[in-house]
Amino acid sequence: MNFFAYVAQHWERIAFLLFQHVQVVLIAVLIATALALALTAATERTPRLRGGLLSLTGTLLTIPSFALFGLLIPLFGLGVTPTILALTVYAVFPIFRNAVTGLDSVDPGVVDAARGMGMGATARMLRVRLPLAWPVILNGIRVATIMVVATAAIGAAVNGPGLGELIFRGLARMGGANALNEALSGVVAIVIVAAVLDLMFIVIRTLTTPRGLHV
Amino acid sequence: MSDLHAPARDDADVMIRLEGVSKRFPHAGADAVRPLDMSIRRGEFVVLVGPSGCGKTTTLRMINRLIEPSGGRILIDGKDAAAADPDQLRRGIGYVIQQVGLIPHMTIAQNIGLVPGMLGWDRTRIAARVDELLHLVGLDPEEYRRRYPKQLSGGQQQRVGVARALAADPPVMLMDEPFGAIDPITRDRLQEELLQLQQRIRKTIVFVTHDIDEALRLGDRIAIFAEGSRLAQFDTPLEILANPADDFVRSFIGERAAIRRLSLLRMSDLPAAPGPESAAGSVVPAAPEETVAAVLDRMLAAGAERVEVAGGTSFSVQQMLFAATHGRQLHDGRGAQ
Ligand SMILES: Nc1ncnc2c1ncn2[C@@H]1O[C@H](COP(=O)(O)OP(=O)(O)O)[C@@H](O)[C@H]1O
Numbered sequence: 161m162n163f164f165a166y167v168a169q170h171w172e173r174i175a176f177l178l179f180q181h182v183q184v185v186l187i188a189v190l191i192a193t194a195l196a197l198a199l200t201a202a203t204e205r206t207p208r209l210r211g212g213l214l215s216l217t218g219t220l221l222t223i224p225s226f227a228l229f230g231l232l233i234p235l236f237g238l239g240v241t242p243t244i245l246a247l248t249v250y251a252v253f254p255i256f257r258n259a260v261t262g263l264d265s266v267d268p269g270v271v272d273a274a275r276g277m278g279m280g281a282t283a284r285m286l287r288v289r290l291p292l293a294w295p296v297i298l299n300g301i302r303v304a305t306i307m308v309v310a311t312a313a314i315g316a317a318v319n320g321p322g323l324g325e326l327i328f329r330g331l332a333r334m335g336g337a338n339a340l341n342e343a344l345s346g347v348v349a350i351v352i353v354a355a356v357l358d359l360m361f362i363v364i365r366t367l368t369t370p371r372g373l374h375v
Numbered sequence: 376m377s378d379l380h381a382p383a384r385d386d387a388d389v390m391i392r393l394e395g396v397s398k399r400f401p402h403a404g405a406d407a408v409r410p411l412d413m414s415i416r417r418g419e420f421v422v423l424v425g426p427s428g429c430g431k432t433t434t435l436r437m438i439n440r441l442i443e444p445s446g447g448r449i450l451i452d453g454k455d456a457a458a459a460d461p462d463q464l465r466r467g468i469g470y471v472i473q474q475v476g477l478i479p480h481m482t483i484a485q486n487i488g489l490v491p492g493m494l495g496w497d498r499t500r501i502a503a504r505v506d507e508l509l510h511l512v513g514l515d516p517e518e519y520r521r522r523y524p525k526q527l528s529g530g531q532q533q534r535v536g537v538a539r540a541l542a543a544d545p546p547v548m549l550m551d552e553p554f555g556a557i558d559p560i561t562r563d564r565l566q567e568e569l570l571q572l573q574q575r576i577r578k579t580i581v582f583v584t585h586d587i588d589e590a591l592r593l594g595d596r597i598a599i600f601a602e603g604s605r606l607a608q609f610d611t612p613l614e615i616l617a618n619p620a621d622d623f624v625r626s627f628i629g630e631r632a633a634i635r636r637l638s639l640l641r642m643s644d645l646p647a648a649p650g651p652e653s654a655a656g657s658v659v660p661a662a663p664e665e666t667v668a669a670v671l672d673r674m675l676a677a678g679a680e681r682v683e684v685a686g687g688t689s690f691s692v693q694q695m696l697f698a699a700t701h702g703r704q705l706h707d708g709r710g711a712q
């Protein structure tokens with residue numbers, strides 16, 4: 161059986177796993193975004209703590225994903241929870257990093273003028289700094305998302321949801337009927353998910369970048 | 376209310392009073408601003424000038440409490456600035472900086488409407504005010520209100536910066552080197568426009584610059600700071616050029632002070648001459664608001680012997696120069712109406 165015939169025959173299962181995969185990724189990225197923005201806001205007046213947390217979250221990124229998923233088993237068992245948790249751990253750093261960079265790169269003259277006009281700290285953040293830093297923050301979210309799409313496949317090692325199941329099962333019974341096709345269908349689906357999400361971010365960026373910034 | 380420190384009568388004219396105001400930044404070995412006393416009158420245009428690092432910006436930013444003083448007291452219209460809510464205080468004080476600081480993702484109209492918006496004005500009132508201010512600073516509202524800051528030249532952006540500072544009609548304006556980053560030709564025009572604007576709106580303006588020529592041109596009074604925030608002289612431009620307080624001031628104002636003074640002095644500032652020496656020779660007419668330098672230039676170019684100022688006074692070249700250098704105690708100051 162060739163690859164396309166295999167895909168046509170197992171279409172429903174592939175689509176189901178693909179949907180799961182996207183869901184897990186988006187949930188993890190959403191949690192990571194909230195967490196990263198909270199960390200950024202909370203460490204506004206404590207640059208040393210911020211530096212420390214940036215190093216810490218950056219270091220977590222270097223833990224091999226297989227090891228991280230495995231380490232979470234004793235704490236959270238198997239399935240969805242450890243998968244989302246591990247992906248969140250990975251997604252925090254790029255978003256946190258870019259939120260800090262984005263806010264730092266806002267023209268200090270603009271913020272000073274806003275403060276000098278009597279705009280309070282909260283209004284300055286929501287009406288001035290965040291909108292100006294947004295393109296950079298969004299790019300951090302995009303990088304985190306693409307990264308986590310690939311990593312999520314490893315979630316199958318802890319019985320997590322998503323396209324990893326196709327790859328792991330295929331590889332485990334390599335040599336058997338359609339084993340290669342099964343693993344390959346998982347890989348191709350992941351590449352497609354990554355490409356589609358990347359495209360989605362381009363659309364989001366165009367729609368949400370304040371107009372005055374790209375005139 | 377009875378007040379032990381009831382203000383003296385002339386205090387009603389003081390808009391900003393600094394009483395022993397000083398600033399030492401954390402971990403700094405010396406004061407950035409040494410205890411400073413200064414009174415700025417209502418409607419007065421005061422320029423703080425001095426070499427870089429002498430504390431001008433720090434002094435200015437203590438007035439709207441962007442920097443909190445380490446000592447002393449600042450009274451604005453008789454009220455202690457330290458007692459006010461900082462944001463409320465700042466909404467009542469115009470603030471213009473060299474970087475302009477227009478908010479890039481907001482339109483020109485939104486930028487100008489920021490303070491009125493924070494003060495709770497309704498939309499129609501803000502829109503009307505925005506158009507009025509754009510007119511005031513010489514920008515066509517139809518063309519500019521919907522634009523973004525990036526679509527304006529540097530000079531136009533600073534016009535908007537001034538309009539934004541004036542939006543809620545504050546009695547006080549603080550300006551920190553507002554024309555410092557603008558090309559010389561545009562800067563010249565903006566200075567002239569600011570003077571004309573001030574004729575109409577009569578704000579109390581505190582203006583910081585390191586450019587003595589800008590200070591001499593704009594200020595009703597000029598505060599010259601030396602290194603270490605020593606207030607070397609605080610006086611009118613004409614007085615500073617004629618009687619520099621010390622060597623620092625003398626070297627700071629630079630060469631040809633007497634000649635430069637002639638380009639600030641107006642014909643109306645001159646005391647009347649003792650009367651025509653002779654009726655002979657050609658005569659050049661002049662308006663009272665013309666500067667002595669401009670009139671002298673025309674007289675020399677035309678080879679004229681006398682000038683007749685509208686309203687009657689008449690001078691020979693010698694009489695005019697004598698009056699310009701010796702008559703300042705009779706009528707000093709900037710062409711008051
Ligand atoms: N935020 C700050 N922290 C520490 N030192 C400062 C700060 N701002 C200004 N200074 C110091 O205070 C002095 C006066 O600075 P400033 O008021 O900016 O001078 P000017 O505006 O006259 O050039 C300088 O020596 C400067 O280095």
Ligand SMILES: [Mg+2]
Nearest residue numbers: 431432433583
């Ligand atoms: Mg300065």
